[in-house]
Amino acid sequence: MTDKPFHPLEGGCDCGRVRYRLESPPMFVHCCHCRWCQRETGASFALNALIEADRVTLLREPPELIDTPSESGDGQMIARCPVCRIAVWSHYRSAGPFISFIRVGSLDDPDRLPPNIHIFTASKQPWVALPPDAVAVPAFYEREKYWPPESLKRRAALMPKINAYHAAKAAQTPI
Numbered sequence: 001m002t003d004k005p006f007h008p009l010e011g012g013c014d015c016g017r018v019r020y021r022l023e024s025p026p027m028f029v030h031c032c033h034c035r036w037c038q039r040e041t042g043a044s045f046a047l048n049a050l051i052e053a054d055r056v057t058l059l060r061e062p063p064e065l066i067d068t069p070s071e072s073g074d075g076q077m078i079a080r081c082p083v084c085r086i087a088v089w090s091h092y093r094s095a096g097p098f099i100s101f102i103r104v105g106s107l108d109d110p111d112r113l114p115p116n117i118h119i120f121t122a123s124k125q126p127w128v129a130l131p132p133d134a135v136a137v138p139a140f141y142e143r144e145k146y147w148p149p150e151s152l153k154r155r156a157a158l159m160p161k162i163n164a165y166h167a168a169k170a171a172q173t174p175i
Helices: 035-041 093-098 149-172
Strands: 009-012 019-022 028-032 046-052 056-058 064-068 076-080 087-092 099-103 117-119
Touching: 035 046, 087 093, 093 099, 093 149, 099 149
Parallel strands: 028 117
Antiparallel strands: 009 019, 019 056, 028 046, 046 099, 064 076, 076 087, 087 099
8 A cells, every 4th residue: 555545446347337446445465476366367467455345335236256266276256247257356265255355457546556565476477577675475475474453453353254154164065
């Protein structure tokens, strides 16, 4: 995030059917350079702003949720416009439907959310040059080491819901 005061950010798909607004700053912004994200996006990295799903307001039609595999094996639900198929956010299984990973490129003003960290830089495309002052790690990272205290508090407030969600899912799964 920048030091400027936050004003709600809006975004959406290319055709305009799916529009949304972030009602608060995200908790954290990842720039992921893993090969899985490269393949999924068809680009050098994925730039995701992590925010509580209840802080994302739909302004037009809802996206379609597409169950998609992920490198972790847990999968993710990618929210795509049902018409133009642009991905606007994801819900990773580990966080359930409670944290939206907003595709920063789908924002009207994506410049407002630069990455807080570059992750999986061990598989970064060699021609991608990171700024000298960028926080970068070769794989994933310890959240407590990099996230601001306020963001950690926001995530902690979601953990009872996330844990209950996983417990309910586990109870439904036959062993």
